Amino acid sequence: MTTRVADASDQPALIEIENLTKRFGAFTAVDNVSFTVRRGEVLGFLGPNGAGKSTTMRMLAGFMIPTAGTARIQGHDVQTDSVAARRVLGFLPEGAPTYPEMSVEGFLRFCARVRGFSGTELTDRVDHALGLTTLQAVRLQPVETLSKGFKRRVGLAQALLHDPPVLVLDEPTDGLDPNQKHEVRGLIERMAPDKAIVISTHILEEVDAVCSRAIIIAGGRVVADATPAELERLHPSGRLEDVFRSLTMPEAA
Amino acid sequence: MSKVLVVAERELRGYFATPVATVFIVIFLVLQGALTFNLGGFFDRGQADLNPFFTFIPWVFLLLIPAITMRLWAEERRLGTIELLLTLPITQGQAVLGKFLAAWAFCAIALALTFPFVIAVNILGAPDNGVIASGYVGCLLVAGAFLSVGAAMSALTRNQVIAFVLAVAICFVFAVASNPIVNDFLSNSIPALGEFARRLAVIDRFTDFTRGIVSLRDVIYFSTFIGFFLFLNTVLVDQRKAD
Numbered sequence: 001m002t003t004r005v006a007d008a009s010d011q012p013a014l015i016e017i018e019n020l021t022k023r024f025g026a027f028t029a030v031d032n033v034s035f036t037v038r039r040g041e042v043l044g045f046l047g048p049n050g051a052g053k054s055t056t057m058r059m060l061a062g063f064m065i066p067t068a069g070t071a072r073i074q075g076h077d078v079q080t081d082s083v084a085a086r087r088v089l090g091f092l093p094e095g096a097p098t099y100p101e102m103s104v105e106g107f108l109r110f111c112a113r114v115r116g117f118s119g120t121e122l123t124d125r126v127d128h129a130l131g132l133t134t135l136q137a138v139r140l141q142p143v144e145t146l147s148k149g150f151k152r153r154v155g156l157a158q159a160l161l162h163d164p165p166v167l168v169l170d171e172p173t174d175g176l177d178p179n180q181k182h183e184v185r186g187l188i189e190r191m192a193p194d195k196a197i198v199i200s201t202h203i204l205e206e207v208d209a210v211c212s213r214a215i216i217i218a219g220g221r222v223v224a225d226a227t228p229a230e231l232e233r234l235h236p237s238g239r240l241e242d243v244f245r246s247l248t249m250p251e252a253a
Numbered sequence: 254m255s256k257v258l259v260v261a262e263r264e265l266r267g268y269f270a271t272p273v274a275t276v277f278i279v280i281f282l283v284l285q286g287a288l289t290f291n292l293g294g295f296f297d298r299g300q301a302d303l304n305p306f307f308t309f310i311p312w313v314f315l316l317l318i319p320a321i322t323m324r325l326w327a328e329e330r331r332l333g334t335i336e337l338l339l340t341l342p343i344t345q346g347q348a349v350l351g352k353f354l355a356a357w358a359f360c361a362i363a364l365a366l367t368f369p370f371v372i373a374v375n376i377l378g379a380p381d382n383g384v385i386a387s388g389y390v391g392c393l394l395v396a397g398a399f400l401s402v403g404a405a406m407s408a409l410t411r412n413q414v415i416a417f418v419l420a421v422a423i424c425f426v427f428a429v430a431s432n433p434i435v436n437d438f439l440s441n442s443i444p445a446l447g448e449f450a451r452r453l454a455v456i457d458r459f460t461d462f463t464r465g466i467v468s469l470r471d472v473i474y475f476s477t478f479i480g481f482f483l484f485l486n487t488v489l490v491d492q493r494k495a496d
Contacts, residue, residue, distance in 0.1 A: 058336070058495060061336075061340045062339075062340060063336050063339055063340050063494065063495055064494075064495040065491075065495070082344075083342050083343070083344060084342075086340055086341065086342040087342040089340070091337075091340045093333060093336040093337055093340065094333070094336075095333050097332055097333030097334045097336060097337050098332075098334065098337070099263070099267065099332070099334055100332065101267060101270035101271060102263075102266075102267075102270075110259065110263045111341065113259045114256055114259050114260065114341045114342070114343055115341065115342060116256075116342075155337075158337070
């Protein structure tokens with residue numbers, strides 16, 4: 001287990017979220033969330049189901065319109081300058097949606113063409129992304145015939161196509177087998193120095209494995225923002241699981 | 254524009270990757286053929302033109318085009334791919350236009366497959382092929398108008414049945430607005446509205462095309478009609494994409 005200490009304070013902030021709030025009617029899904037992520041950081045975004053993780057990520061990707069607050073990616077406001085913001089963003093939406101009737105390669109070529117690549121560069125980009133996610137063997141298969149773990153990796157490949165400086169991955173390892181999880185974590189670790197990465201996860205061991213920092217969100221509010229090592233010290237047992245429980249279900253503490 | 258075409262191309266391939274394309278084209282050709290030959294009396298009229306064909310085609314479109322468009326945005330929502338598509342670096346307008354152009358191109362393909370009618374009248378007599386050509390342009394514009402309505406309705410609701418029914422209803426209103434029964438009633442009760450309805454009606458404009466009249470006014474009418482509903486579509490996608 002790496003316990004990498006975040007030393008990114010001199011790096012530029014690539015993700016800036018300020019007072020982001022989302023209400024659905026009377027229900028507040030995300031309540032005044034603020035944080036920044038600098039280059040070199042891997043932020044683990046933790047929280048129970050329905051805590052507002054995906055909603056925050058959707059707003060960050062410019063898909064959902066915030067009720068209040070702003071988000072910026074490399075200085076581009078995701079609402080007012082959204083195309084520029086999305087150009088430097090690699091986003092894996094929740095559930096890794098893909099067009100089922102397309103082949104893996106066809107799907108990635110589509111994404112690359114929308115991103116403005118053509119000719120040999122397009123082919124190189126797609127080949128590189130297929131290589132990173134070890135999808136070469138299934139490149140011609142229709143996505144709908146693939147298992148959950150492969151589909152997840154197709155979504156991941158799509159987010160990595162353009163080698164973006166900012167990666168926002170909603171549960172990138174969900175549905176992967178232990179070997180694939182290990183591979184994806186290795187991939188994230190290798191990319192980490194040059195990028196600002198946000199991953200949401202339920203798997204607490206993952207936070208120890210790849211994240212330099214973790215934010216715990218519960219009921220739409222940030223309840224903790226620290227390095228994994230600091231978080232572990234918050235509970236006498238020193239286990240992230242207990243910290244998570246005590247922060248997200250106060251009555252269980 | 255190139256990004257619009259990339260979206261449109263993917264979408265159009267999608268039609269042919271599923272049975273949607275085959276079912277639609279077969280039903281369209283069978284229905285259109287049956288109406289033209291049986292109800293339209295294609296042979297009995299003894300005239301080498303495509304009038305019976307053109308008379309029925311807006312009504313066939315009225316039924317079938319909402320069936321194409323009802324899945325346009327609903328399907329993206331169901332698969333979750335709307336989140337992927339709209340977080341790629343394209344504007345919502347580009348996505349809306351791409352999807353619309355794909356559906357329109359698909360209708361053009363279906364329409365092109367009615368070519369045996371054209372061959373038949375040319376073998377049987379000496380029709381005015383200019384009139385036939387302008388009739389086909391009219392068909393394409395009516396298809397575009399109905400498609401733009403249906404696409405907007407598909408963005409309005411995630412329920413495909415509701416999208417279909419709303420699209421048929423709205424297209425129907427625009428189709429019958431110039432019909433004498435409707436129009437006489439309107440003119441007698443609210444004269445201003447009768448005139449207004451006649452100007453908004455799709456069928457009268459289309460009839461001009463089938464007579465070989467391509468007027469700038471009609472072209473502007475269809476462009477405005479399609480433009481308005483595509484704009485509405487963009488607004489609806491923006492407001493409801495994450496619902």
